Amino acid sequence: MSALLRRSISPPNLAAPRAVLAVIAGGRREDDELAAMQAIGATLHVAKNAALFQEGDASEHVYKVVSGAVRTCRMLMDGRRQIADFFLPGDFFGLDWQATHCFTAEALTDTVVISYPRRQLEALAERTPPIHRVLMSMLCKGLAATQEHVVMLGRQTAHERLAWFLIRVRERSGGTNEIDVPMSRQDIADYLGLTIETVSRGISEFKRRRYISAVGAHQFRLTGPVALQALASGEAVA
Amino acid sequence: MSALLRRSISPPNLAAPRAVLAVIAGGRREDDELAAMQAIGATLHVAKNAALFQEGDASEHVYKVVSGAVRTCRMLMDGRRQIADFFLPGDFFGLDWQATHCFTAEALTDTVVISYPRRQLEALAERTPPIHRVLMSMLCKGLAATQEHVVMLGRQTAHERLAWFLIRVRERSGGTNEIDVPMSRQDIADYLGLTIETVSRGISEFKRRRYISAVGAHQFRLTGPVALQALASGEAVA
């Protein structure tokens, strides 16, 4: 558990090129309505393992992932770590608007995000109901996702957790069976409430059962998505 | 795992007496601003173990507990159950505004709630910014609480979970060391991701260590809140 994760963000790059702004607009879902947000967003480059914000920091920005990936996590004093969520390109995070952040946000890999100042975003939302509605909807989705996480952590076995994770990543990447898994085994373990060894064994087991096969360093092919889905939802499997 | 938890809500009691409405207004925190909500709230009496809504139901109301207590839970097909949260007098729930509820809400004991029609509440919020802000803030608090739940389930031991639970109930009941615990051992177990036996053993152990003592059927006195707090946050204890 190295403590070198100091805030080492590269310069804010306030003069973001047009090309980048185009990418921002072309996000995922109801982003059409968020076009007005472009104006107040600033591009930010974050190095691998660098923190975007730390637990306890005043929460002054909302972020959107452009490329790369981000994790939000909590560290216990004896080194135990729990990852609350991962954020992939198109995802927003940091909109849990308490006074201060209760989790740390770190980049999984070199990552580009857009940061929206909270003050300005609040003002914008106040006079643009569609934006307010979209923010509300994103909050609700976040809450729902976290509640799913709770069910998984509270009541699923190691194999079920892993299947759940893989299926979830697939959904988030558009439902293709070829999935990118930018997180390390340690990250996966800390997200699923397991150890790195258990995750590794699980993956090996899934390969043996032909549920998945490795296609690259951080890429899998789901060869038995139905079996995985069944496992993920807590059914018995033959 | 009895399946008798059919929707057996007592008649909506639309003619709520003035006295009850007074109670509604005198909730917990920023409820002063919610006075305008009184007009659209209807009182509802729910029998012990009856469901207010089921997983999959269209989400058409938001609720506020007046007396009694409510749990939201998810059932897996083999009988495993996970409780997402408990709601005590003054708490709002059901404002996770997806199209449908993804959890079932049941009364722990005979319970009285106020139900606010979602449509009307949305309209009210739209033209009353303070209400919108309060709803947003409640959502954020809910999200934060759920994230704490995730950390607990992912990384804490049985004893730590139990301590965390007791401390949390104490906070919610105003910080007194005399706490009401209206939930059964099974409820506590399903909330903490443990079994009923492990919960029972934990409580016995805490009594032996003089951290708590039973004062009534559903009441404890926290005699060692500091030790409990230390345990809850994952520290080592002598």
Add this chain to the structure above:
DNA sequence: CGCAAGTTTGACGTACATCAAGTAGTGTGG
């Protein structure tokens, strides 16, 4: 008072954690 439901306690089993090598990637400098 007596039954049923809820809780506690005990004996035992197991899924996952821990400890400890080994192996395969990944990046760097010669």
Add this chain to the structure above:
DNA sequence: CCACACTACTTGATGTACGTCAAACTTGCG
């Protein structure tokens, strides 16, 4: 382009916290 080192991952042997099964006990209610 290859040798080296470093980190990430895998695999095996063993331990243990918690789950499971089962029986007593306690509590509340008719």
